[in-house]
Amino acid sequence: MTTAGDLMVIRPKRFELPVWAALLGLVLRWSWRAIWWCLRHPVATCTAAVAVTLYVEFDWWGLVVPLVLVAVGSALWRWRAELSWWNWFAGPLLGWFRRTFVYRRVWREAMTLCGLAETYDHRRVLPELLRVRSDQALDVLTVRMVRGQTPEQFQKASANLAYAFGRRHARVYSERPDEPPVRTGPAAWLLWAIDRVRFRDRPTIVYLVLVRTDALRTVVPPFPAQTVPDFTALPMARREDLRTWSLHLLATHVLIGGATRRGKGSVLWSLVRALSGGIASGLVRLWVIDPKGGMEFALGRPMFARFACKSFEAMADLLDEAVEVMRERQTRLAGTVRVHTPTEADPLVVVVIDEMAALTAYLQDVDLRKRIAGSLGLLLSQGAGVGVLVVAALQDPRKEVLPFRDLFPTRIALGLTEASQVDMVLGDGARNRGALADQMPRWAKGVGYVILDGTPEPVRVRFSYVTDDDIRAMAEQYPAPADAADILAQVSRETATEPARVPLPRRPSGPLLPKSLLNLIDPKKGEEQR
Ligand SMILES: Nc1ncnc2c1ncn2[C@@H]1O[C@H](COP(=O)(O)OP(=O)(O)OP(=O)(O)O)[C@@H](O)[C@H]1O
Numbered sequence: 001m002t003t004a005g006d007l008m009v010i011r012p013k014r015f016e017l018p019v020w021a022a023l024l025g026l027v028l029r030w031s032w033r034a035i036w037w038c039l040r041h042p043v044a045t046c047t048a049a050v051a052v053t054l055y056v057e058f059d060w061w062g063l064v065v066p067l068v069l070v071a072v073g074s075a076l077w078r079w080r081a082e083l084s085w086w087n088w089f090a091g092p093l094l095g096w097f098r099r100t101f102v103y104r105r106v107w108r109e110a111m112t113l114c115g116l117a118e119t120y121d122h123r124r125v126l127p128e129l130l131r132v133r134s135d136q137a138l139d140v141l142t143v144r145m146v147r148g149q150t151p152e153q154f155q156k157a158s159a160n161l162a163y164a165f166g167r168r169h170a171r172v173y174s175e176r177p178d179e180p181p182v183r184t185g186p187a188a189w190l191l192w193a194i195d196r197v198r199f200r201d202r203p204t205i206v207y208l209v210l211v212r213t214d215a216l217r218t219v220v221p222p223f224p225a226q227t228v229p230d231f232t233a234l235p236m237a238r239r240e241d242l243r244t245w246s247l248h249l250l251a252t253h254v255l256i257g258g259a260t261r262r263g264k265g266s267v268l269w270s271l272v273r274a275l276s277g278g279i280a281s282g283l284v285r286l287w288v289i290d291p292k293g294g295m296e297f298a299l300g301r302p303m304f305a306r307f308a309c310k311s312f313e314a315m316a317d318l319l320d321e322a323v324e325v326m327r328e329r330q331t332r333l334a335g336t337v338r339v340h341t342p343t344e345a346d347p348l349v350v351v352v353i354d355e356m357a358a359l360t361a362y363l364q365d366v367d368l369r370k371r372i373a374g375s376l377g378l379l380l381s382q383g384a385g386v387g388v389l390v391v392a393a394l395q396d397p398r399k400e401v402l403p404f405r406d407l408f409p410t411r412i413a414l415g416l417t418e419a420s421q422v423d424m425v426l427g428d429g430a431r432n433r434g435a436l437a438d439q440m441p442r443w444a445k446g447v448g449y450v451i452l453d454g455t456p457e458p459v460r461v462r463f464s465y466v467t468d469d470d471i472r473a474m475a476e477q478y479p480a481p482a483d484a485a486d487i488l489a490q491v492s493r494e495t496a497t498e499p500a501r502v503p504l505p506r507r508p509s510g511p512l513l514p515k516s517l518l519n520l521i522d523p524k525k526g527e528e529q530r
Contacts, residue, residue: 099132110164114157118146137215141208151206169211171434216462227277234274237461245461251384256393257425258414263446264393269466276478282344287351291358299471302479319375329386340387349388356392361401380407397424414448415440
């Protein structure tokens, strides 16, 4: 039975806050927020304070005159030193503007729809947008990941992120995409110390790079030929951030994968141009194999020490000779150096092969194919250290077509036809890290992905376009020396026998037994002594 006590509801006495105290609390809270905002945005706060003071003191003129002065100063600065103008003035300003009015506006929506928002304790937790830095072409967003997330999750969603922010290309870097600058001068030690903090390892941060203006849409003109090529930095292509991508060609072989008509020729010719000064001086010898009957390379014939384009027999001979050069160098350099340094007497030999599959897969003559495969295998596995390098282009990167794919340390992927081919050319996981070489638009001839030294994330570049007229002019200006083909004669002259074993100095070794015991064992000795 229900009693009166059961129906009684007991409520604790509520504390009634006076209205004035609630208002005071709100005012304090908002004031603290405003102060905190000002502390976090000192530049904006100071600018606003100065603007208000000038307006109060001089009316509208107080605002117009400084604005005009800043605009004129900025134009002059840009005219005299555009790079520093972007670094110190326009970049941060544009970055702040885009952070406030572009990215923050859609941040929650973009993160949620790209699958990067997490739920914890019944609350949505989003990656935090810390900073945006812009330059002529890119926006670099510094993002703090949600606890438990990894850069791979962002890399997988990079295409979604690009389209979420209204762009076509985005790339995600787990470390700062730019490199620490080289500091010189009296204040170098201080700047170096600052750089150490700026470039410290921050595992909770990812860098999302969005391509605002695609610098690769326009054709890249050929780079000026260097009189003495720097083999550690041969200028070949333009990067998305408008910097030059240079190839490191010491002790490495280069593989270029790209579907037909995607511009493999422009990669090879960009390389020839970068080496042209060395070709003329005899520092580099180009040995070129063009299985397409000379369609691609015949124009530049005067620059090549060796050229084979018609007979597969001649191509196999050329590769055999390259192996001979390699063997001779191995014997001569063994025990003296680890990596060969090119000199005019002992030049860098670069074997350039256009359409490699014609030699390794499509060749009908099985014996010849095996011979070529044997020489190529030797060159690729042993030639890099002694300065006999292979630079090869091919359309189909499958293992059946190119069994030595993994022996190329440097890889370049131009437009490809299938997603799986991207990892075949650039290595496992490259497509997931943003190398969408299978999604190249039709205009993107000579555009490709490369892996930079030291960073796992691929970089998108456009190779310079060397026209037929440029090639003719180059061949006239930088022909190979008359005796360039003579390297084998040099080899047979110098071929050394196996290096002799240098006798190591021996320590005089004394008997392990005491003399008295030795005498006992050797009775003759004992008798002599007696
Ligand atoms: N870097 C570049 N910039 C602009 N256009 C280019 C570039 N490279 C190539 N092209 C254009 O693309 C066309 C095809 O280039 P190319 O012949 O080099 O391709 P490929 O991949 O070598 O073709 P194939 O597979 O037939 O050998 C060229 O005629 C040229 O017009």
